[in-house]
Amino acid sequence: MLLLLLARARRDRVIVPVWVAATALLAYAGAAGVQTEFPTDADRGAVLQIAVVTPSLLALRGLPDGATLGAYVYFQVFCYLAIMAALMSTFLVTRHSRADEERGRLELVGATAVGRAAPLAATLAWGVLANAALAVLVALGLQGGGLPAQGSWAAGLATGATGLAFVGVAAVVAQLAPTSRGANGTSAALVGVAFVLRAVGDATGTPDPDAITVTSAWPSWLSPIGWGQHVFAFTRADLAPLLLSVALAVVSAAAALAAQSRRDLGSSVLRERSGRAEGRITSSIGLAWRLQWPSVVGWAVGGLVLGSLAGTLSGSIVSAGDLSAQLQRILELFIPGGKGQLTDMLVIAVVGVAGILAAFAGAQAVIRARGEEADGRAELVLAAPVTRAGWLLGYVLVALVSAAAVALAAGLGAGLSFVAAGDPDRFGSSLAAGVAQLPAAFAFTAVTALVFAVLPRLTVAAGWGLVSLGAFVGQFGALVGLPDAVRDASPFAHTPQVPGADADWGPALVVTAVSVVVVAISVLALRRRQLTA
Amino acid sequence: MAAVIEATGLRKNFGSVHALDGLDLSVDAGEVHGFLGPNGAGKSTTIRVLLGLMRASGGDVAVLGKNPWSSAVAIHRELAYVPGDVSLWPNLSGGETIDLLTGLRGGADRQLRARLIDDFELDVRKKGRSYSKGNRQKVALVAAFARRASVYVLDEPTSGLDPVMEAVFRAQVKRVTAEGATVLLSSHILSEVEELCDRVTIIRAGKAVERGTLADLRHLTSNAVRAVTDAPVDAFESIPGVLHVRRDGDALLFDVETDATAAALAQLTKRPVHSLTVTPPSLEELFLRHYGEEQ
Structure with a gap:
């Protein structure tokens, strides 16, 4: 059992420290950033006055609880810390449970003198350790960012407890799902559900403008992320809600362990459907699309939902009335160089987040080509009369279609939500906002393709990493005070500010042209490179 | 007779490791050529060079008279390949995989496809991830044999197959050679080599150590x-x-x-x-x- 635990720690010696460090860094950057941007209670109070009456901000951020520095930071970043912890936990658990089982590694271990449930128990123990480390580092990060020690540790515990809850949830899902892919997808979706439940609960909560607090509605109490929020680490520091997270973790872990020790190796509650006897895919690009489209649907639905926030939230902005000057200031922070009419800026902000999703979808399609190569399936395709150039271009094309689908779905969602809100004039400009996201997404696709062609083993890390970095610089660059030169290096900085009077498509066209060149270089580089496992 | 596959002094380095160290290989048209050697001798590396999936570090190599690195696609139109370690698309069924791989080469012979699936007793509706090793091998074999090719490159194609399926495989090799195709067969199963191969090349540490008919080798x-x-x-x-x-x-x-x-x-x-x-x-x-x- 100890040996199994050590084996897990050794396998994860890079990935888990990266997750933990990234989360702690987010905590530190959040704390430090708020301190420079909103140094006084009065600054923060002014922003929060709008936030408490703006459901969209509550949905995207959390529950305000007064204007002190700690409370403001907790309001601003806790949900995202919790999501990081939850995702780290779900991927960790699936990696060491269903994925091991699917690849036959569990069979190898199960044939040795260990109990049937011991590998899962080791996985759960490893999940607990990882979340403990995460809790400590998040606390240190917040403290390092200048927040009080006691609150920082309460916040760390709340983050770790949320992660713990998802260790349990993912363990149950891994028992039910027949494949590791399905398990990862389902668990990650449940993290999304947890975020949305608390978003709904927070947005429909009861505001108290005098105290600058919001009492959430009941849906927040259905979500482990919501439980963590209710710790209010820097004001009430009430750890009782975390008992719910721990209880969920214990109950679900027990259920998973019971299932694991009773069921057959390789079995699952959900069954895999049988496939078609004859295939219709007869080209390399057809295959690339077949592998990618289920993800595209997921990303596009995400884009559509996100986009529809624009119209539903614009109403509350109008009703906020004279407070809108302050709101404008908040939005300016999130939109590099953005100035203009409030509703325009809301569309830019919301569809801009969908632009990040589009970039992820594009990078993912190229990363798939690397997966094909690493797993030896590219060899089967390239041993047929398929050129390397055509093979890669197929994946790049699918990447562009994926990115376009996500960005346009967001634009469409925004447009439709305005139509529903009785403002149909905004339909066209909302769609244009979706189109404006394409150059940046294309740029990330192209760069991922270049890394794949030149340094194939780095494709996955570079693809996800660069988009994440670009998104961070684009979204939080202003907040943490990065110099303009650094922010301009991100393709997201050149996304046209649509809708708006001063939208500039010039830089976006340059980004597009550069991307085309980068793709061309990638294709040439791949023609000279041999397959690398 | 013209050589379909001709390699002379073939070298392939991975960093400081010499995977192929001056390998000579010559496969004549219409023959079944056995390609033997211990694990790690360089058989799969040779095959990947012949397919143009890897580039030789030195020496000359030609398949159907063309350079496999620069003319890969032209060669692949005439070639069918079964890798030693078959990895399938986890979410595609066996039937979809067969139709994809034959489709890339121009489409399967439907009658042949149906007969092969029957002979190999393959359940084509199962998804790639749920096949056992032997069944993955069968998918690759059906995909290779379901469209006629002039060269078949088979890298340990029967690993994981039971003896009955191995007999089906041997029958297919005999069929394609009767139709005039050339086969390069890498194998560890000596009875298979003895039954099928006209000539063999034995390699060790990236070099051919013996070539000729089995009678020649015995003679030595x-x-x-x-x-x-x-x-x-x-x-x-x-x-x-x-x-x-x-x-x-x-x-x-x-x-x-x-x-x-x-x-x-x-x-x-x-x-x-x-x-x-x-x-x-x-x-x-x-x-x-x-x-x-x-x-």
Whole structure:
């Protein structure tokens, strides 16, 4: 059992420290950033006055609880810390449970003198350790960012407890799902559900403008992320809600362990459907699309939902009335160089987040080509009369279609939500906002393709990493005070500010042209490179 | 006869490791050529170079008269390949995979496809991830044989197959050679090599150590002789080419190299011989000799 635990720690010696460090860094950057941007209670109070009456901000951020520095930071970043912890936990658990089982590694271990449930128990123990480390580092990060020690540790515990809850949830899902892919997808979706439940609960909560607090509605109490929020680490520091997270973790872990020790190796509650006897895919690009489209649907639905926030939230902005000057200031922070009419800026902000999703979808399609190569399936395709150039271009094309689908779905969602809100004039400009996201997404696709062609083993890390970095610089660059030169290096900085009077498509066209060149270089580089496992 | 696959002095380095170190390989049109060697000898690397999936570090290589790196697509139009370790798309069914791989080469012969699926007893509706190793191998074999090609490159194609399926495989190899195709067969299964192959190349540490027909290879080695006779041991030990002379009860046993057969028989006939058996080396012995040889 100890040996199994050590084996897990050794396998994860890079990935888990990266997750933990990234989360702690987010905590530190959040704390430090708020301190420079909103140094006084009065600054923060002014922003929060709008936030408490703006459901969209509550949905995207959390529950305000007064204007002190700690409370403001907790309001601003806790949900995202919790999501990081939850995702780290779900991927960790699936990696060491269903994925091991699917690849036959569990069979190898199960044939040795260990109990049937011991590998899962080791996985759960490893999940607990990882979340403990995460809790400590998040606390240190917040403290390092200048927040009080006691609150920082309460916040760390709340983050770790949320992660713990998802260790349990993912363990149950891994028992039910027949494949590791399905398990990862389902668990990650449940993290999304947890975020949305608390978003709904927070947005429909009861505001108290005098105290600058919001009492959430009941849906927040259905979500482990919501439980963590209710710790209010820097004001009430009430750890009782975390008992719910721990209880969920214990109950679900027990259920998973019971299932694991009773069921057959390789079995699952959900069954895999049988496939078609004859295939219709007869080209390399057809295959690339077949592998990618289920993800595209997921990303596009995400884009559509996100986009529809624009119209539903614009109403509350109008009703906020004279407070809108302050709101404008908040939005300016999130939109590099953005100035203009409030509703325009809301569309830019919301569809801009969908632009990040589009970039992820594009990078993912190229990363798939690397997966094909690493797993030896590219060899089967390239041993047929398929050129390397055509093979890669197929994946790049699918990447562009994926990115376009996500960005346009967001634009469409925004447009439709305005139509529903009785403002149909905004339909066209909302769609244009979706189109404006394409150059940046294309740029990330192209760069991922270049890394794949030149340094194939780095494709996955570079693809996800660069988009994440670009998104961070684009979204939080202003907040943490990065110099303009650094922010301009991100393709997201050149996304046209649509809708708006001063939208500039010039830089976006340059980004597009550069991307085309980068793709061309990638294709040439791949023609000279041999397959690398 | 024209060589379909011709490699001379082929070298492939991975950093400081010489995976192929001056390999020579020549496969004539219409033959089944056995490609043998211990694990790690460079068989799969050679095959990947022949397919243009890897670029040779040195030496000359031609498949169907073309350079496999620069003319990969032209060659692949005429070629079918079965990798040694088949990895399938986890979410595509076996049938979809077969149709994809044959479709890339221009489409399957539907009748042939149906017959192969039947012969190999393959459930084509299962998803790639749920196939066992043997069944993944069958998917790759059906995909390779369901469209006619002029060259078949098969890298340990029967690993994981049961004996009945192996017989189906052998029948397919015989069918395609009867139709005039050329086959390069990398294999560890010696009975398969013996039954199917016209010639073999044995490689070790990236070099061809032996090439020729199986009869040629046998010729190079020694036969085992067992004679029931009272002839003394030392009368044979002095003959050059006679080895391991020993006595087992009534029987005198020794190994004799081909060139020394006449001398050994002459010595034997000087005394009464009650029974005599001369056994050619088994393939196993032949290969163990090459595989196990010191460098």
